[in-house]
Amino acid sequence: MRRRGQAARGLGLTLKFAGGPSWEKARRLPEASAHDDDLRTMAYRLIDAAGLQ
Numbered sequence: 186m187r188r189r190g191q192a193a194r195g196l197g198l199t200l201k202f203a204g205g206p207s208w209e210k211a212r213r214l215p216e217a218s219a220h221d222d223d224l225r226t227m228a229y230r231l232i233d234a235a236g237l238q
Contacts, residue, residue: 191219192217192219193217193219194213194214194217195211195212195213195227196214196224197210197211197212198228198232198235200235200237210231210234212230212231
C-alpha cells in the first residue's frame with residue numbers, strides 16, 4: 186500500500202461456513218494508515234471478535 190501511496194481507513198473480515206451461513210465484521214481505524222502493524226493489529230482484533238477456536 187505504501188508503495189502505491191495508499192492508506193486504509195478500515196478493515197473487513199467475512200467468514201463463510203459450510204452449509205451456507207456467513208459472518209461479517211468491519212472496523213474503522215482511528216485514522217487512515219498504511220502501516221503494517223496497525224493493519225495487523227486490526228486484523229487480529231477482527232479474528233478475536235469472531236470467537237474462533
